[in-house]
Amino acid sequence: MPVRVGIPRALLYYYYFPLWKEFLERLGAEVVVSDRTTKGILTRGVQHCVDEACLPVKLAFGHVQNLVDKGVDFIFLPRMVSVAHREYICPKFLGFPDMVKQNITGLPTVLDTAINQRKKQRDIHQFTRQVGAALGKGPIQSWLAFQRAWETHQKYMGLLEQGLLPEEAMSVLAGKEPKQTADNTDLTVAVIGHPYNIYDPFISMNLINRLRKSGARVLTADNLTEQMVNQGVKRLPKKLFWTLSRRMTGGAFNYHDQGKVDGIIHVAAFACGPDSMTGELIERFIRREGKVPFMNINLDEHTGEAGIVTRLEAFLDMVRWRRTAV
Amino acid sequence: MKGYLGIDVGSVSTNIVFMDEDTNVLESLYLRTNGQPVVAVQRGLKQISEKLPPHTVVRGVGTTGSGRQLTGIVVGADAIKNEITAHAVAASHLVPGVQTVLEIGGQDSKIIILRNGVVTDFAMNTVCAAGTGSFLDQQASRLNIAIEEFGDIALRGKTPVRIAGRCAVFAESDMIHKQQMGFNLEDILAGLCEALVRNYLNNVGKGKEILGPVVFQGGVAANAGMRRAFERAIGMEVHVPKYFNVMGAVGAALLARDAVSRGVPTRFKGFGVADLEYKAGSFECDGCPNLCEVIEMAEAGRVIARWGDRCGKWSNALAAGNCS
Numbered sequence: 001m002p003v004r005v006g007i008p009r010a011l012l013y014y015y016y017f018p019l020w021k022e023f024l025e026r027l028g029a030e031v032v033v034s035d036r037t038t039k040g041i042l043t044r045g046v047q048h049c050v051d052e053a054c055l056p057v058k059l060a061f062g063h064v065q066n067l068v069d070k071g072v073d074f075i076f077l078p079r080m081v082s083v084a085h086r087e088y089i090c091p092k093f094l095g096f097p098d099m100v101k102q103n104i105t106g107l108p109t110v111l112d113t114a115i116n117q118r119k120k121q122r123d124i125h126q127f128t129r130q131v132g133a134a135l136g137k138g139p140i141q142s143w144l145a146f147q148r149a150w151e152t153h154q155k156y157m158g159l160l161e162q163g164l165l166p167e168e169a170m171s172v173l174a175g176k177e178p179k180q181t182a183d184n185t186d187l188t189v190a191v192i193g194h195p196y197n198i199y200d201p202f203i204s205m206n207l208i209n210r211l212r213k214s215g216a217r218v219l220t221a222d223n224l225t226e227q228m229v230n231q232g233v234k235r236l237p238k239k240l241f242w243t244l245s246r247r248m249t250g251g252a253f254n255y256h257d258q259g260k261v262d263g264i265i266h267v268a269a270f271a272c273g274p275d276s277m278t279g280e281l282i283e284r285f286i287r288r289e290g291k292v293p294f295m296n297i298n299l300d301e302h303t304g305e306a307g308i309v310t311r312l313e314a315f316l317d318m319v320r321w322r323r324t325a326v
Numbered sequence: 327m328k329g330y331l332g333i334d335v336g337s338v339s340t341n342i343v344f345m346d347e348d349t350n351v352l353e354s355l356y357l358r359t360n361g362q363p364v365v366a367v368q369r370g371l372k373q374i375s376e377k378l379p380p381h382t383v384v385r386g387v388g389t390t391g392s393g394r395q396l397t398g399i400v401v402g403a404d405a406i407k408n409e410i411t412a413h414a415v416a417a418s419h420l421v422p423g424v425q426t427v428l429e430i431g432g433q434d435s436k437i438i439i440l441r442n443g444v445v446t447d448f449a450m451n452t453v454c455a456a457g458t459g460s461f462l463d464q465q466a467s468r469l470n471i472a473i474e475e476f477g478d479i480a481l482r483g484k485t486p487v488r489i490a491g492r493c494a495v496f497a498e499s500d501m502i503h504k505q506q507m508g509f510n511l512e513d514i515l516a517g518l519c520e521a522l523v524r525n526y527l528n529n530v531g532k533g534k535e536i537l538g539p540v541v542f543q544g545g546v547a548a549n550a551g552m553r554r555a556f557e558r559a560i561g562m563e564v565h566v567p568k569y570f571n572v573m574g575a576v577g578a579a580l581l582a583r584d585a586v587s588r589g590v591p592t593r594f595k596g597f598g599v600a601d602l603e604y605k606a607g608s609f610e611c612d613g614c615p616n617l618c619e620v621i622e623m624a625e626a627g628r629v630i631a632r633w634g635d636r637c638g639k640w641s642n643a644l645a646a647g648n649c650s
Contacts (some may be wrong), residue, residue, distance in 0.1 A: 317411040
């Protein structure tokens with residue numbers, strides 16, 4: 001029987017799930033994903049996590065718990081230090097495997113091999129070798145498994161760049177027909193935020209679907225190529241060394257500069273340090289030019305939807321009103 | 327007579343206006359919601375129907391405010407709009423050329439920026455309700471003064487005391503401290519107004535370009551002390567429109583007029599809804615771990631609406647008509 005490796009449907013799941021899945025399966029594992037976020041998962045996460053952590057980390061705790069319940073043999077929590085030259089992932093990701101090990105009892109083995117490509121891109125192979133060894137595979141087989149998985153990842157990125165959102169792209173990769181998005185949209189809105197906030201319908205209070213239902217086409221920073229993101233971020237006087245913040249900021253600026261969107265919504269999680277900075281940065285640059293309407297939305301544990309509904313409605317009214325006035 | 331009804335159901339007050347076809351506000355009502363939105367709406371409809379001449383025809387109804395969905399179902403609304411749009415529509419209609427709307431209500435405060443009659447930007451206070459009407463209410467009752475007198479007392483303050491306005495809890499302890507030090511009430515209240523305005527401009531008005539004409543509306547605009555504090559802080563005249571406390575309802579009526587202007591008949595169920603029995607209840611759905619709190623609205627014993635379920639299992643069942 002193959003070993004069962006659990007991946008939480010949280011944090012960088014929306015970027016790397018196809019890559020991790022293929023990689024682990026080629027190493028002979030069966031991949032188990034935690035269930036979709038529910039009130040129950042979030043509540044358990046909040047109970048077990050340190051109170052100063054941000055909402056996404058608390059939620060990820062709940063997903064790890066969910067995997068523990070499923071009785072997996074391993075939980076895959078790579079220690080994400082850096083995925084790009086001279087850049088970092090948020091330090092909470094770096095410490096996440098340790099937080100989990102300290103606070104959750106009854107854990108199976110945690111695969112917390114570090115990914116640190118800050119110096120060299122090829123440092124990833126240290127990671128592939130170690131994960132392979134943990135699953136009883138040799139270095140060459142691990143390397144080959146990762147190469148194949150990387151091809152899938154490239155395909156996944158390609159689908160995102162065509163305008164699909166992660167869940168849609170994943171179902172296309174799984175061989176399903178892409179869902180036809182309705183044509184009854186009259187405007188385009190860029191939703192800028194960390195993938196684990198905007199793509200989780202529970203946490204974002206269904207933000208993307210609400211926009212779509214109200215007649216807006218939704219684009220995110222992940223629908224842009226790396227080159228476009230870097231083009232956008234060029235207007236900043238200094239390099240942003242948080243990879244995710246660079247993507248969000250660059251994405252917002254690119255959409256703004258290309259005039260491809262009618263409005264930009266920035267989604268921040270309460271208690272997220274980088275969000276409070278990048279949100280401000282994006283807002284200032286965009287307001288300075290005053291061309292594209294901008295709104296900031298803060299997410300936290302509350303499940304009352306009235307606040308978000310009011311803001312989204314008012315934002316779309318404003319965008320439409322502004323357009324008819326020109 | 328023919329006209330339009332606008333209903334704004336907020337956390338603190340429920341306001342209703344009746345507007346004739348030339349958009350003149352004929353009747354307006356300001357009632358306390360007291361946590362019972364449906365009862366407040368029913369009471370309001372009854373009062374306003376008694377004030378209106380017999381044979382008045384309601385051509386359209388609009389609802390706004392945090393209770394807009396609920397009320398929209400109860401009365402049969404033609405336009406259900408968020409309060410930001412409603413306030414902006416009302417302000418630009420009553421004060422042509424307005425460029426900035428400052429609005430402070432019971433639980434929320436907002437700033438709306440208009441340019442050439444179009445909303446170009448807005449902001450609402452975030453999770454904290456510091457600096458809104460309910461905080462002023464609470465402080466007035468703690469000091470044992472009527473909220474209606476608050477503004478006039480604050481106006482008499484010559485040297486406003488510096489009070490921390492960032493957080494309602496800090497503001498309160500700061501006020502108590504200043505009281506115990508012997509500052510007089512006028513100066514403390516004037517200082518509180520300045521602190522709230524400072525917090526508002528800092529928090530809600532952050533980075534917005536405030537240009538005149540500036541309109542100050544919402545229940546708190548009744549407070550002359552707040553108005554003066556705003557004028558001092560931004561160095562501009564602040565205009566308080568005649569219907570400042572029912573502006574949301576005025577906007578809703580205007581939006582209703584717009585909604586039925588294309589020959590659509592109104593969905594208004596008539597003033598009779600004031601006498602029907604409405605019952606709201608809720609239950610926790612145990613169909614999945616989301617445990618949604620589903621709210622159910624019954625009109626004379628018949629369920630007319632459900633909401634609050636994430637998956638649509640309950641609300642759609644009703645829309646499809648296969649539910650008792």
